[in-house]
Amino acid sequence: MNNAGIGKIQELIYDLSVGDVMKKDVISLSPDISMYKLKEVLRKNRISGVPVVKNGCSVGIISIEDLINWLTKKGAGSSVKDWMTKDVVTVYEDEKLIQAISLFDQKGYGRLPVVERKEKKVVGIVTKGVIIESLLREIEIDYHEEEIRRYRVSHFFEDVTADSVTIGLIYQVKGGDVMNGGAVAGNIKKTLQRLDIKPDIYRRVAIAIYEAEMNLIFYTDGGEISVYIKPESICVNVQDHGPGIPDVKDALRLGFSTAPNWVRELGFGAGIGLNNIQRCSDKMIINSTVGRGTILDITVNMETL
Amino acid sequence: MKLEKIMKILDAEVCCGTVRNDWDITMVGASDLMSDVLTFIQPDTLLLTGLINPQVVRTADVAEVKVICFIRGKKPTEETIKLAYDKDIVLFKTQCSMFKACGRLYRAGLVDCLQK
Numbered sequence A: 001m002n003n004a005g006i007g008k009i010q011e012l013i014y015d016l017s018v019g020d021v022m023k024k025d026v027i028s029l030s031p032d033i034s035m036y037k038l039k040e041v042l043r044k045n046r047i048s049g050v051p052v053v054k055n056g057c058s059v060g061i062i063s064i065e066d067l068i069n070w071l072t073k074k075g076a077g078s079s080v081k082d083w084m085t086k087d088v089v090t091v092y093e094d095e096k097l098i099q100a101i102s103l104f105d106q107k108g109y110g111r112l113p114v115v116e117r118k119e120k121k122v123v124g125i126v127t128k129g130v131i132i133e134s135l136l137r138e139i140e141i142d143y144h145e146e147e148i149r150r151y152r153v154s155h156f157f158e159d160v161t162a163d164s165v166t167i168g169l170i171y172q173v174k175g176g177d178v179m180n181g182g183a184v185a186g187n188i189k190k191t192l193q194r195l196d197i198k199p200d201i202y203r204r205v206a207i208a209i210y211e212a213e214m215n216l217i218f219y220t221d222g223g224e225i226s227v228y229i230k231p232e233s234i235c236v237n238v239q240d241h242g243p244g245i246p247d248v249k250d251a252l253r254l255g256f257s258t259a260p261n262w263v264r265e266l267g268f269g270a271g272i273g274l275n276n277i278q279r280c281s282d283k284m285i286i287n288s289t290v291g292r293g294t295i296l297d298i299t300v301n302m303e304t305l
Numbered sequence B: 001m002k003l004e005k006i007m008k009i010l011d012a013e014v015c016c017g018t019v020r021n022d023w024d025i026t027m028v029g030a031s032d033l034m035s036d037v038l039t040f041i042q043p044d045t046l047l048l049t050g051l052i053n054p055q056v057v058r059t060a061d062v063a064e065v066k067v068i069c070f071i072r073g074k075k076p077t078e079e080t081i082k083l084a085y086d087k088d089i090v091l092f093k094t095q096c097s098m099f100k101a102c103g104r105l106y107r108a109g110l111v112d113c114l115q116k
């Protein structure tokens, strides 16, 4: 697994400190602020929780769940200090990232205030999102970049836990969108290259996705391609909402194709696509229901040698 | 084989990209079916095709083909050229038919990518 950028992420978790990645311009509230005001702050800044700070020091944390509790139960005071979680766990800015990640893992926290050692003043905040963003930046995958937006990535979510990392990408593909046909596959190929995935592996993944993407464009009203990159394998899930394949065994036969003329004129419809996917993957499962849609699962292992 | 020599053999002209001297092509793949291309193609192969739509470039990109030559004097569409430019893929065109183009390249010592 030494070739994968995922390994690099794992190393970074032990190298970088919380202070390197934390969000510095923290929005915080004082304990005496009213819950109405909290609602405003969360909504305006589109955040789900904030640290509560008194004289620069952490005294609590309050989140959207607390706000909901207050809205539904009312009673007992209406300032932040009455509803916040008081025994907050914080991390020091000089602690390694792995420390913060372990806390997220074990305790299920959504965010951790970051404090400096001397006076314990709050200097930042980390969430899983902030950590992932900075890790991807470190390995030069900027998921805000123009090119990805152009290719309609609706989602870029991931999971980092103490002993594994999964990067997930979800792309929307429009039915009939021939002009962009293959753009998703090309984009994924580039991302896998940047993650230092071995050429033999990323090529197989890219070809399999390309075939699946073209099938979405030619035969369906559109669908979704999700790619999960893990240290041991790359899993691809392709889903559409119809029309479904009447007989999957037929469709898998080399040469079987229902492609209309306009598809053939573009150089497709040889009935090879699904076979290509099978050949490129270590595991392929197709589930299809006429009227409902098709789900295609592909796994490509990252063999060690 | 250097791109320049391939161009001479095919009487080809450049439609897009720069003819780089450091690229060495040893294999050729020829097809008008994209899925077919993806079954046999190998990186750094020259792709001969009669199709001129952008899909050819997308296919080449996924297969890591850096040079495409269009046969029978076909001119790639503007979108195709634009995309090739984006993907750093060199486009040629030749008046040769598929048969002639393959024959000439074969005689010059290039091999089928299925053989490698």
Ligand SMILES: Nc1ncnc2c1ncn2[C@@H]1O[C@H](COP(=O)(O)OP(=O)(O)OP(=O)(O)O)[C@@H](O)[C@H]1O
Binding pocket: A211, A215, A216, A219, A220, A240, A242, A243, A244, A245, A251, A252, A256, A257, A258, A259, A267, A268, A269, A270, A271, A272, A273, A274, A275, A294, B035, B036
């Ligand atoms: N997502 C899908 N929804 C509905 N039908 C599908 C889907 N994917 C494939 N099919 C059907 O399965 C057939 C075989 O697909 P396959 O990709 O193997 O070949 P093709 O698309 O016809 O030709 P090629 O891929 O060689 O260009 C298609 O012609 C189509 O009828």
Ligand SMILES: [Mg+2]
Binding pocket: A211, A214, A215, A268, A269, A272, A273, A274, B035
């Ligand atoms: Mg197909």
